[in-house]
Structures are given as C-alpha cells and as structure tokens.
Amino acid sequence: MKNITIAIDGFSSTGKSTVAKQLAKHLGYVYVDTGAMYRAVTYYAMQNGLISDLDFNKEALIYQLPNIKISFKFNKTLGFAEVYLNAVNIEKEIRTLEVSSYVSKVAAISEIRQKLVEQQQQMGQDKGVVMDGRDIGTVVFPDAELKLFMTASAETRAERRYQELIERGDDVEYKDVLDNVKERDYIDSNRKDSPLKKAEDAIEIDNSNMSLDEQFNTILQLAKMTT
Numbered sequence: 001m002k003n004i005t006i007a008i009d010g011f012s013s014t015g016k017s018t019v020a021k022q023l024a025k026h027l028g029y030v031y032v033d034t035g036a037m038y039r040a041v042t043y044y045a046m047q048n049g050l051i052s053d054l055d056f057n058k059e060a061l062i063y064q065l066p067n068i069k070i071s072f073k074f075n076k077t078l079g080f081a082e083v084y085l086n087a088v089n090i091e092k093e094i095r096t097l098e099v100s101s102y103v104s105k106v107a108a109i110s111e112i113r114q115k116l117v118e119q120q121q122q123m124g125q126d127k128g129v130v131m132d133g134r135d136i137g138t139v140v141f142p143d144a145e146l147k148l149f150m151t152a153s154a155e156t157r158a159e160r161r162y163q164e165l166i167e168r169g170d171d172v173e174y175k176d177v178l179d180n181v182k183e184r185d186y187i188d189s190n191r192k193d194s195p196l197k198k199a200e201d202a203i204e205i206d207n208s209n210m211s212l213d214e215q216f217n218t219i220l221q222l223a224k225m226t227t
C-alpha cells in the first residue's frame with residue numbers, strides 16, 4: 001500500500017479531528033491539526049495583549065511572527081501529537097471559547113497563513129499524512145490523493161462542541177457556542193485569502209446522522225480505495 005496525503009476540510013466542529021486521528025492511527029500516518037496552529041497564534045496574540053474584544057493590533061502580530069514557533073510532540077498516552085508554542089504545551093489552553101472567538105480574525109491575515117501553510121507543507125512533504133483544516137485540499141495540498149469535505153448542521157456541530165467544553169469543565173452557554181460556530185463559518189467562508197470551500201475533487205460527507213464508527217468506516221474504505 002503506497003503512502004498518500006489525506007486532506008480533510010470542512011466547517012467548525014464537524015468532527016474532522018476525531019476521524020483524522022482515528023484514520024492516522026489506523027494507517028500509521030502522521031496527523032496534523034492545522035486549526036491548532038491558527039489557535040496557537042491566536043493564543044500568542046491574547047497573551048501578548050494584541051487581541052481583545054476592544055482591539056486587534058494586526059500590525060504588531062505580523063511584526064512578531066518570527067517570535068512564534070509552533071511545534072507538535074506525540075503524546076503516547078493520548079495517542080496524538082499535542083501543540084507547543086515556543087516549547088510550551090498549550091494543547092488545553094487553545095481549546096477555550098475565548099480563543100475560538102478570535103481565531104477566525106487571526107486566520108484571515110495573509111502573512112500568518114503564508115507562514116503556517118509553509119510549515120504544513122513541510123510537515124506533509126513525505127506523504128503518509130492526514131491533515132485537517134479549511135484549505136488543505138484547496139491550498140496546502142491541492143494534489144492530495146484523497147480529499148474529504150465534512151459538513152453537518154450548525155446546531156449539530158454546536159451541540160457537539162458544547163458537550164466537549166462542558167466535559168472539560170468550562171462554564172459556557174449553548175447559545176454562545178452556536179453563535180461562535182456560525183460566526184466562524186461566515187468569516188472562514190468569506191475571507192479573501194484561502195476561503196473555506198470544497199475542493200472540486202473533494203468527497204462531501206454530511207455526518208449529521210452518522211455514528212463515529214460509521215463515519216470512520218466510510219472514510220477508511222475511501223482511503224483503501226485510493227491507496
């Protein structure tokens with residue numbers, strides 16, 4: 001079986017990362033969560049007072065980009081690679097609703113996308129990779145052998161994300177999570193640079209009514225047919 005590149009794109013909270021992790025584990029591939037990279041830059045901006053509800057100092061963030069080093073380290077216990085910002089593990093910190101509320105504004109900046117896309121292309125250069133995000137099949141790996149585009153209703157996605165946040169112990173309201181999902185969909189789909197859209201040759205999977213097992217098996221079959 002030859003190694004391929006699997007690109008998984010789609011709207012927020014469509015369960016891309018869950019299936020991408022399962023698939024990478026099963027195939028012995030590397031998994032790259034590109035959303036975590038945009039979240040890491042956003043977290044840096046928050047920590048350094050560059051973004052808040054009142055203000056967003058884009059120029060300062062762009063100027064400080066060379067100081068932002070993002071890396072991944074495999075955690076054997078968890079079974080996937082966690083994200084590090086300047087050598088500090090920030091896997092938990094980047095999953096808050098606060099980071100989610102700013103990340104799409106940060107991800108719309110071309111200079112940031114350019115830096116992260118370059119790093120993503122390096123990470124996937126040897127193939128044998130499952131990468132999830134918004135522009136993997138369209139921009140990062142337009143030649144990926146298998147491209148998937150995941151969808152589900154905004155309500156279904158918000159409910160899943162809400163449950164995740166509650167299980168982590170975060171104090172959030174369902175309505176705020178739903179508003180955030182819809183806002184990110186809008187910003188991600190309408191930005192000038194690399195908007196979220198289905199690549200022409202991507203296979204669309206609506207998982208609103210699919211169990212995790214059904215989804216995994218469907219995608220595994222597609223991967224097997226491609227390799």
Ligand code: C5P
Pocket residue numbers: 012013034035036038039103104105107108132133134135136184188
């Ligand atoms: O996948 P996740 O929901 O963690 O992504 C967070 C945000 O990062 C998205 O809403 C989007 O704004 C941005 N993103 C992106 N391009 C990617 C991955 C994520 O613009 N390839």
